[in-house]
Amino acid sequence: xxxxxxxxxxxxxxxxxxxxxxxxxxxxxxxxxxxxxxxxxxxxxxxxxxxxxxxxxxxxxxxxxxxxxxxxxxxxxxxxxxxxxxxxxxxxxxxxxxxxxxxxxxxxxxxxxxxxxxxxxxxxxxxxxxxxxxxxxxxxxxxxxxxxxxxxxxxxxxxxxxxxxxxxxxxxxxxxxxxxxxxxxxxxxxxxxxxxxxxxxxxxxxxxxxxxxxxxxxxxxxxxxxxxxxxxxxxxxxxxxxxxxxxxxxxxxxxxxxxxxxxxxxxxxxxxxxxxxxxxxxxxxxxxxxxxxxxxxxxxxxxxxxxxxxxxxxxxxxxxxxxxxxxxxxxxxxxxxxxxxxxxxxxxxxxxxxxxxxxxxxxxxxxxxxxxxxxxxxxxxxxxxxxxxxxxxxxxxxxxxxxxxxxxxxxxxxxxxxxxxxxxxxxxxxxxxxxxxxxxxxxxxxxxxxxxxxxxxxxxxxxxxxxxxxxxxxxxxxxxxxxxxxxxxxxxxxxxxxxxxxxxxxxxxxxxxxxxxxxx
Amino acid sequence: xxxxxxxxxxxxxxxxxxxxxxxxxxxxxxxxxxxxxxxxxxxxxxxxxxxxxxxxxxxxxxxxxxxxxxxxxxxxxxxxxxxxxxxxxxxxxxxxxxxxxxxxxxxxxxxxxxxxxxxxxxxxxxxxxxxxxxxxxxxxxxxxxxxxxxxxxxxxxxxxxxxxxxxxxxxxxxxxxxxxxxxxxxxxxxxxxxxxxxxxxxxxxxxxxxxxxxxxxxxxxxxxxxxxxxxxxxxxxxxxxxxxxxxxxxxxxxxxxxxxxxxxx
Numbered sequence: 001x002x003x004x005x006x007x008x009x010x011x012x013x014x015x016x017x018x019x020x021x022x023x024x025x026x027x028x029x030x031x032x033x034x035x036x037x038x039x040x041x042x043x044x045x046x047x048x049x050x051x052x053x054x055x056x057x058x059x060x061x062x063x064x065x066x067x068x069x070x071x072x073x074x075x076x077x078x079x080x081x082x083x084x085x086x087x088x089x090x091x092x093x094x095x096x097x098x099x100x101x102x103x104x105x106x107x108x109x110x111x112x113x114x115x116x117x118x119x120x121x122x123x124x125x126x127x128x129x130x131x132x133x134x135x136x137x138x139x140x141x142x143x144x145x146x147x148x149x150x151x152x153x154x155x156x157x158x159x160x161x162x163x164x165x166x167x168x169x170x171x172x173x174x175x176x177x178x179x180x181x182x183x184x185x186x187x188x189x190x191x192x193x194x195x196x197x198x199x200x201x202x203x204x205x206x207x208x209x210x211x212x213x214x215x216x217x218x219x220x221x222x223x224x225x226x227x228x229x230x231x232x233x234x235x236x237x238x239x240x241x242x243x244x245x246x247x248x249x250x251x252x253x254x255x256x257x258x259x260x261x262x263x264x265x266x267x268x269x270x271x272x273x274x275x276x277x278x279x280x281x282x283x284x285x286x287x288x289x290x291x292x293x294x295x296x297x298x299x300x301x302x303x304x305x306x307x308x309x310x311x312x313x314x315x316x317x318x319x320x321x322x323x324x325x326x327x328x329x330x331x332x333x334x335x336x337x338x339x340x341x342x343x344x345x346x347x348x349x350x351x352x353x354x355x356x357x358x359x360x361x362x363x364x365x366x367x368x369x370x371x372x373x374x375x376x377x378x379x380x381x382x383x384x385x386x387x388x389x390x391x392x393x394x395x396x397x398x399x400x401x402x403x404x405x406x407x408x409x410x411x412x413x414x415x416x417x418x419x420x421x422x423x424x425x426x427x428x429x430x431x432x433x434x435x436x437x438x439x440x441x442x443x444x445x446x447x448x449x450x451x452x453x454x455x456x457x458x459x460x461x462x463x464x465x466x467x468x469x470x471x472x473x474x475x476x477x478x479x480x481x482x483x484x485x486x487x488x489x490x491x492x493x494x495x496x497x498x499x500x501x502x503x504x505x506x507x508x509x510x511x512x513x514x515x516x517x518x519x520x
Numbered sequence: 521x522x523x524x525x526x527x528x529x530x531x532x533x534x535x536x537x538x539x540x541x542x543x544x545x546x547x548x549x550x551x552x553x554x555x556x557x558x559x560x561x562x563x564x565x566x567x568x569x570x571x572x573x574x575x576x577x578x579x580x581x582x583x584x585x586x587x588x589x590x591x592x593x594x595x596x597x598x599x600x601x602x603x604x605x606x607x608x609x610x611x612x613x614x615x616x617x618x619x620x621x622x623x624x625x626x627x628x629x630x631x632x633x634x635x636x637x638x639x640x641x642x643x644x645x646x647x648x649x650x651x652x653x654x655x656x657x658x659x660x661x662x663x664x665x666x667x668x669x670x671x672x673x674x675x676x677x678x679x680x681x682x683x684x685x686x687x688x689x690x691x692x693x694x695x696x697x698x699x700x701x702x703x704x705x706x707x708x709x710x711x712x713x714x715x716x717x718x719x720x721x722x723x724x725x726x727x728x729x730x731x732x733x734x735x736x737x738x739x740x741x742x743x744x745x746x747x748x749x750x751x752x753x754x755x756x757x758x759x760x761x762x763x764x765x766x767x768x769x770x771x772x773x774x775x776x777x778x779x780x781x782x783x784x785x
């Protein structure tokens with residue numbers, strides 16, 4: 001418990017800093033775009049309609065989807081920019097998050113601004129015209145000051161929304177307080193989840209309070225209050241920016257990870273080994289499966305661990321299942337040729353998709369192989385993780401064995417194991433290196449027709465770092481050093497309910513157990 | 521009076537809000553001489569407010585010409601024109617975030633008057649509209665309705681305009697305050713040599729205050745003349761009826777007063 005809290009505190013400056021910078025930039029950009037739009041909308045009813053309708057539509061898109069949608073859009077734009085100007089830009093992380101949150105911040109600012117000014121007392125507006133204000137003077141000296149409380153209320157709403165929604169930028173590779181929540185949810189570390197929620201809520205509260213101070217300062221003409229509020233907001237943003245400028249010096253290696261425990265542990269392990277070599281390592285964790293590979297191919301992350309079968313089926317689009325070594329060699333050549341990506345080697349264990357059942361249930365139904373399962377499937381329910389049913393492996397297994405279940409359900413991996421243990425589902429798509437297979441007393445069903453390809457955990461390097469001596473020195477000792485038993489145990493340390501440890505602690509344990517040479 | 525130059529001239533002015541299907545005012549021609557106090561009377565929707573607002577271009581006429589001090593109003597920017605014309609209306613429209621002083625000083629500031637001149641002018645105006653100097657730093661929300669309209673009148677007079685436009689200026693006030701303010705304004709009008717156009721639906725107020733009454737009906741001028749002229753020969757039946765109302769009130773009031781005098785011996 002305290003180890004987890006400690007681990008959470010340790011990364012707080014980084015997560016909070018990134019969160020503040022992202023939120024502040026989105027709000028500032030949102031305000032900068034909304035302000036002229038608002039002025040335009042004030043004098044032109046048709047523009048007003050269009051602008052408010054657009055902002056409202058944006059608001060109805062779930063924030064997570066909005067963030068995710070910007071990744072392919074930016075990817076295409078970046079490719080176009082690379083073609084035209086010769087320079088692309090990163091489609092991962094800060095930029096898509098910034099754009100999505102900026103759009104998100106606009107509705108409350110626009111709507112409150114427009115409503116605030118249009119609903120001013122018409123007598124005051126008539127008087128302002130009659131005493132001889134120009135349109136511009138009227139706006140600056142009468143309309144804006146009088147609508148200021150409404151404008152500020154809009155800004156406060158936007159700030160709270162943006163700070164809340166910024167937690168969702170983790171899956172597109174932007175570090176934020178959401179890292180606690182997404183990682184915590186995956187590894188069932190509720191301390192992390194609560195910590196992330198509390199930190200985001202507290203940040204929102206503080207910002208709202210400071211904006212409220214500015215608001216009451218404008219309403220009651222107390223310049224000191226305005227100054228204190230503005231100064232505190234600027235100071236907070238500046239403090240969050242400082243480490244960024246600082247880190248811009250040395251070379252930083254970016255380690256990627258997908259969104260499950262094993263990936264978090266391995267990313268910690270790799271980052272730890274890079275840091276032991278005296279370099280800086282930064283982690284982009286919680287990436288979607290295909291986002292991770294594309295990000296590596298584009299150099300947005302430098303290294304991550306993937307699984308041979310995943311790339312075999314998803315990236316190469318192969319449906320045959322040759323032996324392990326053949327998959328590795330074909331894959332290695334192909335990655336090098338098509339993407340310039342280096343397959344450094346296998347870590348030594350497999351994390352294959354496997355169908356798993358509770359031992360007693362399997363025994364009762366007399367199921368040992370997937371073939372046995374096929375006969376009973378019409379009366380059973382299968383649970384899968386969020387991507388399993390859309391993966392080619394599932395399609396291959398289903399058609400090879402003629403599987404047809406009564407129903408199927410999707411879960412976060414954490415809840416999937418719970419569901420099979422509680423009998424809510426009969427079969428799940430488990431991972432062979434998952435410690436919970438043993439912990440929940442599950443059995444994996446034999447793939448007698450060899451439909452599921454091998455899933456060796458492999459270290460991939462981005463093209464730009466292919467010959468990086470530091471990276472190779474740090475990572476080569478890992479190859480072949482981790483057995484599936486060791487990995488399972490490390491995974492369980494993070495996944496279990498009691499005595500749970502942070503991925504970082506599990507990575508340290510793993511390094512010790514694998515007898516990795518000390519690099520210092 | 522008739523030798524004084526015309527300072528406000530409307531010539532065949534029309535205004536439609538629906539592209540010509542109906543007219544708020546139609547072919548209005550009106551000349552106001554310097555120093556005149558003209559009241560525009562008529563029922564709601566007769567076009568008196570629209571007529572008034574074409575003069576300081578709060579409304580732009582569709583057809584016809586409006587000239588102030590001999591100059592067509594559309595030859596200079598609207599805000600420049602408006603800074604030369606005082607405007608008082610029923611809504612008052614004091615700026616709630618400005619103090620009394622800031623409200624009164626608003627047009628002189630826009631005109632770039634030097635600070636000492638503005639300060640002196642604000643003090644002078646507070647006296648003129650009979651507000652204590654102690655109110656200078658108050659906000660409008662701290663004033664009564666009558667006090668607010670006194671500030672409204674002071675604000676309109678601040679930049680020393682020669683012409684005052686008033687749209688039901690005292691309509692929202694209680695009868696006693698209203699009567700007092702109207703009488704005070706009439707004295708200011710004399711003392712400062714103003715030219716005043718006042719819209720009112722109260723014929724009695726018009727009769728008491730104005731030198732000339734312009735009766736409007738359905739966007740057109742139905743009759744005009746001095747109070748005495750309109751009371752004696754009003755022209756058509758509608759105008760006569762309008763003029764008859766204050767007369768009937770007066771007669772009934774006289775009767776009551778006689779009875780009261782009789783009762784008391």
